[in-house]
């Protein structure tokens with residue numbers, strides 16, 4: 213048997229970071245939006261006894277253990293009786309870009325396991341793989357997320373739009389970004405007021421009505437702008453292009469532009485593609 217499983221990505225249409233908790237994680241309040249990923253998982257059953265799983269890596273490189281392997285281990289620990297599997301994924305989305313590319317690969321396997329009745333994991337369980345995995349594994353197009361991202365309230369209907377994910381030449385380590393935000397807040401006495409769901413609903417209603425929102429609220433913007441002046445150029449370009457909204461992907465380094473679904477994205481795509489500090493451009497429609 214062979215299955216093809218599409219992988220999801222996420223951006224945060226609003227992201228507020230609260231205090232560091234005793235478990236080493238910060239409390240967040242966020243509006244998750246699922247976007248289609250250019251990546252897919254191919255899952256093949258190995259019909260030979262006493263053979264181990266084979267997980268193949270190709271495309272864009274990344275460090276550390278494959279999140280798909282960790283997802284397989286998690287599924288089996290929770291009772292999934294899976295045959296040995298051969299899983300492949302050609303990486304297109306750069307790691308450290310803030311869209312949960314690796315988390316989306318793991319989430320795709322978890323969704324596949326749920327669909328075929330192998331196991332149905334809870335958000336608190338999938339959160340072990342990464343804070344964005346519960347949302348990505350859930351399947352809702354939009355959700356308000358609390359806790360570390362595992363407390364989810366699905367929102368509907370979705371938003372029709374198109375746009376770009378833009379990955380710069382630098383990457384952002386999530387743990388470092390949270391640490392820098394704490395340090396910046398301590399140094400500048402910045403407030404830690406968390407957004408509420410009403411703020412998220414306002415953003416959604418503007419986007420559904422195709423009203424311009426501008427730069428989306430994300431506490432990591434100040435951290436990223438302090439490290440890379442290029443983000444200000446990014447926001448100016450998005451505004452010049454008549455985008456509905458733009459913002460940082462999670463804790464960076466990627467950023468995204470949301471356009472009216474009827475807009476012609478050609479010139480913006482050409483301009484973004486020519487920027488010397490841009491490593492990869494991914495167009496999306498959803």
Ligand SMILES: C[C@](O)(CO)[C@H](O)COP(=O)(O)OP(=O)(O)OC[C@H]1O[C@@H](n2ccc(N)nc2=O)[C@H](O)[C@@H]1O
Nearest residue numbers: 224236237238239240342343344360386387390462463
């Ligand atoms: C920035 C977001 O993408 C917003 O959706 C997520 O909060 C980050 O999710 P992620 O990249 O999957 O990160 P994780 O693998 O869960 O966490 C990596 C590290 O980031 C820090 N971390 C992460 C999430 C969180 N709410 N507070 C944290 O302080 C912790 O040091 C943690 O060890």
Ligand SMILES: Nc1ncnc2c1ncn2[C@@H]1O[C@H](COP(=O)(O)OP(=O)(O)OP(=O)(O)O)[C@@H](O)[C@H]1O
Nearest residue numbers: 274275278279307308309310311312313314315386
């Ligand atoms: N299949 C995978 N694809 C990409 N990265 C992976 C994968 N498996 C493990 N990783 C590691 O996990 C980290 C987190 O990946 P993920 O794509 O979920 O998060 P991100 O928000 O895009 O980036 P980061 O958390 O690194 O800022 C990556 O930085 C990478 O080192």
